[in-house]
Amino acid sequence: MIRILSYNEMNRADIFQRSTVPTGVEDTVSRIIQQVKEQKDSALLDYCTQFDGGAPERLEVSEEEIRQAFESTDPQFIKVLKKASDNITSFHSCQIRNSFIQNKSSGIVVGQKIVPLDRVGLYVPGGTAAYPSSVLMNCIPAKIAGVKEIIMVTPGKNGTVPPAILSAAKIAGVHRIFKVGGAQAVAALAYGTETIPKVDKIVGPGNAFVAEAKKQVFGSVDIDMIAGPSEILIIADQSCQAGQVAADMLSQAEHDKMASAVLVTDSPRLAESVRSELERQLSVLPREEIARSSIENNGKIIVAPNLETAIDIANEIAPEHLELCVDNPFDYLDRIRHAGSVFLGKNCPEALGDYMAGPNHTLPTSGTARFSSPLSVDDFVKKYQYTYYTKAALSAAADDIIYFAEQEGLSAHARSVSVRLAEDLEDGKDGMG
Numbered sequence: 558m559i560r561i562l563s564y565n566e567m568n569r570a571d572i573f574q575r576s577t578v579p580t581g582v583e584d585t586v587s588r589i590i591q592q593v594k595e596q597k598d599s600a601l602l603d604y605c606t607q608f609d610g611g612a613p614e615r616l617e618v619s620e621e622e623i624r625q626a627f628e629s630t631d632p633q634f635i636k637v638l639k640k641a642s643d644n645i646t647s648f649h650s651c652q653i654r655n656s657f658i659q660n661k662s663s664g665i666v667v668g669q670k671i672v673p674l675d676r677v678g679l680y681v682p683g684g685t686a687a688y689p690s691s692v693l694m695n696c697i698p699a700k701i702a703g704v705k706e707i708i709m710v711t712p713g714k715n716g717t718v719p720p721a722i723l724s725a726a727k728i729a730g731v732h733r734i735f736k737v738g739g740a741q742a743v744a745a746l747a748y749g750t751e752t753i754p755k756v757d758k759i760v761g762p763g764n765a766f767v768a769e770a771k772k773q774v775f776g777s778v779d780i781d782m783i784a785g786p787s788e789i790l791i792i793a794d795q796s797c798q799a800g801q802v803a804a805d806m807l808s809q810a811e812h813d814k815m816a817s818a819v820l821v822t823d824s825p826r827l828a829e830s831v832r833s834e835l836e837r838q839l840s841v842l843p844r845e846e847i848a849r850s851s852i853e854n855n856g857k858i859i860v861a862p863n864l865e866t867a868i869d870i871a872n873e874i875a876p877e878h879l880e881l882c883v884d885n886p887f888d889y890l891d892r893i894r895h896a897g898s899v900f901l902g903k904n905c906p907e908a909l910g911d912y913m914a915g916p917n918h919t920l921p922t923s924g925t926a927r928f929s930s931p932l933s934v935d936d937f938v939k940k941y942q943y944t945y946y947t948k949a950a951l952s953a954a955a956d957d958i959i960y961f962a963e964q965e966g967l968s969a970h971a972r973s974v975s976v977r978l979a980e981d982l983e984d985g986k987d988g989m990g
């Protein structure tokens with residue numbers, strides 16, 4: 558049964574404590590990464606047998622498999638995938654950043670170029686559930702950014718990938734797909750194997766093994782964020798319906814035994830009714846075992862003295878998803894500082910964001926929303942900057958640069974400027990005037 562805690566200084570630590578990575582995950586993951594570095598494809602095939610029910614004949618999904626999958630997917634589902642894809646595309650298109658150039662007067666040009674990454678790896682989870690929605694969420698921003706090559710990895714159950722995943726990949730425009738999941742897939746993307754090319758950046762959510770693997774390979778490749786087991790924190794006032802609040806909590810608890818669902822309310826009565834509703838709804842959930850374990854181990858209901866304190870608690874926890882189930886939710890929006898994605902009002906279940914609304918569902922978890930952002934087009938580009946000076950412009954800046962370099966004791970820096978002023982270079986000879 559879920560715990561109800563009242564907010565006071567005595568149980569502060571209990572309120573802010575969250576589910577932690579089970580012991581052993583770190584070591585297991587570092588062993589897996591080492592194996593993949595040394596044995597490459599052969600290690601991947603062994604892990605497919607160990608964790609995913611069997612090794613595929615080939616690690617890469619063929620064009621023919623994708624074609625057949627698309628044909629066997631219910632046309633109604635293809636329509637829904639396309640609708641979701643349109644909404645995600647529309648939202649993420651607003652994230653495009655532009656290069657800029659500053660043409661300063663007197664022969665100075667500075668600027669910044671935005672360039673897409675060459676090759677990225679998308680992790681699409683597939684252990685206890687298949688996530689075609691995550692294919693769209695990961696791939697569409699990469700497409701919009703203009704990434705040249707998009708590689709996807711996902712666990713193949715008994716050597717095959719669910720048709721809905723392949724159909725979503727076709728709709729979103731993934732270039733190559735490999736049937737491997739877990740820490741071993743992350744290692745393959747980070748270091749490369751005989752069949753899986755090394756990528757520049759790995760993005761996407763996954764379970765604790767996947768999140769830990771991304772942490773461990775960071776530095777050899779870039780990663781988007783730590784997007785581990787799902788989390789929801791709901792702030793609900795006394796007018797909320799307990800059945801709706803409980804349903805929203807369970808929508809995230811059913812993802813993973815390590816997922817966490819928290820309710821913060823100013824109403825002790827709502828707290829009690831949500832507790833009963835959770836029990837009632839859990840008993841009829843097909844994924845009851847996973848959801849119950851999440852609710853009993855990581856779930857909690859916190860009774861706060863008022864909604865202002867509820868918001869402070871939410872900011873402290875920095876949840877992946879935050880639902881503001883209150884009247885006039887926009888009144889509170891500016892006070893939210895740390896959350897991955899915020900759902901405003903009583904008609905806005907978090908599942909809207911998982912599938913249809915358009916904002917991304919790959920979001921920072923484990924409190925990393927304090928410093929990380931949702932997956933976006935920004936994750937798939939990088940910048941470089943450039944500078945151009947004419948000789949006259951350099952002459953005008955020379956004294957300051959030479960003085961600055963002397964202050965740092967770096968005379969070669971100073972000389973690289975003075976030596977140019979001594980040379981007989983005429984403005985305009987380099988084509989920029």
Ligand SMILES: NC(=O)c1ccc[n+]([C@@H]2O[C@H](COP(=O)([O-])OP(=O)(O)OC[C@H]3O[C@@H](n4cnc5c(N)ncnc54)[C@H](O)[C@@H]3O)[C@@H](O)[C@H]2O)c1
Nearest residue numbers: 682683684685738739762763764786787812813918919920
């Ligand atoms: N934060 C987000 O944006 C977001 C979005 C969607 C899903 N999720 C989360 O993604 C996760 C999906 O988890 P999943 O398990 O269904 O799929 P998954 O693909 O993340 O993990 C499955 C893989 O885990 C590995 N694994 C399982 N047990 C292992 C063990 N004992 N030792 C080593 N490796 C092991 C296996 O390689 C397996 O292929 C959930 O936690 C869900 O909450 C998060």
Ligand SMILES: N[C@H](CO)Cc1c[nH]c[nH+]1
Nearest residue numbers: 688690691787788911918
């Ligand atoms: N809620 C998950 C992110 O934590 C995303 C998802 C995909 N499908 C259903 N839910």
Ligand SMILES: [Zn+2]
Nearest residue numbers: 787808809911
């Ligand atoms: Zn979800």
